[in-house]
C-alpha cells in the first residue's frame with residue numbers, strides 16, 4: 697500500500713480498527729521486555745509508526761523516548777506526539793535521525809511496505825547503537841495460518857505470499873551486518889469476542905482485506921459470525937511473528 701493512500705478518514709479508521717487494544721498485547725510486552733533490554737531514558741525508533749499506537753505503548757511500558765517515523769501525513773498527524781514521542785516525516789530507506797541515536801528499532805506491520813529492504817537495513821545500522829536490536833512484528837509467508845484474517849478470509853494468504861519471507865528479510869539485513877537472534881510467534885487479543893472483532897473490522901484499513909473480492913470479504917465476515925455464534929465466549933486471538941535481528 698503506498699503511503700499516499702492514507703487520507704484523514706483512512707487514518708482515523710486505521711486507529712479505530714487496527715490498533716490492538718493495549719490489554720491485548722501482554723505477550724508482546726513481555727517478549728519485548730525479555731529480548732530488548734529497554735530501560736527508562738533509552739530511545740526507540742518506531743519505523744512506519746502509523747498512528748502511533750505502539751509508540752505510545754513503548755513509552756508507557758518501558759519509559760523510553762520514541763522517534764516515530766511515518767511517511768503518510770494523515771497517519772503521522774494522529775501520532776500522540778509530545779511527552780516523550782516525536783513524530784517525524786520519513787521512511788525506512790532514509791531515516792530522518794542522527795547516527796547511533798537509538799537503542800532499538802520497532803517495525804510493526806511495515807516490512808511489506810518497504811520498497812528497498814537493503815536500504816532500510818543500512819539506515820537502521822546507521823541509526824542504531826552497536827548491538828541494538830531490530831524488532832520486526834509482521835506476518836510472514838508460510839507462517840500466517842494463525843493470523844485471524846487468514847483464518848477467516850483464507851484468500852488473504854495470497855497477499856501474504858507476496859510479503860518478504862523471514863529468509864529474505866534476513867538476507868537483506870545481512871548485507872548490513874544484522875543476524876537473526878530470535879523468532880517468536882506471539883498472540884494478541886484483537887477483541888474480547890469474535891462478535892466484537894467482526895463489529896470492529898474495517899476492510900479499508902487493511903491491504904490484505906482490500907485485495908479481496910466483495911464476495912470473498914462477505915464470506916469471511918459470515919465465517920466470523922458463524923464462529924462467534926458457535927462459541928460466543930471465544931476471544932479474537934491472532935498470532936504474528938516477532939523477528940529479532942542484531
Ligand SMILES: C[S@@+](CC[C@H](N)C(=O)[O-])C[C@H]1O[C@@H](n2cnc3c(N)ncnc32)[C@H](O)[C@@H]1O
Pocket residue numbers: 697698699702714715743744745746747748749750765766767768771786787788789803804805806809810811
Ligand atoms: C500497516 S501500517 C502499520 C502502522 C504501525 N506500525 C502499526 O503497527 O500499527 C504500515 C505503515 O507503514 C508506513 N509506510 C509505508 N511505506 C513505508 C516506508 N517505506 N518506510 C516506513 N514506513 C512506511 C505506512 O504509511 C503505514 O503507516
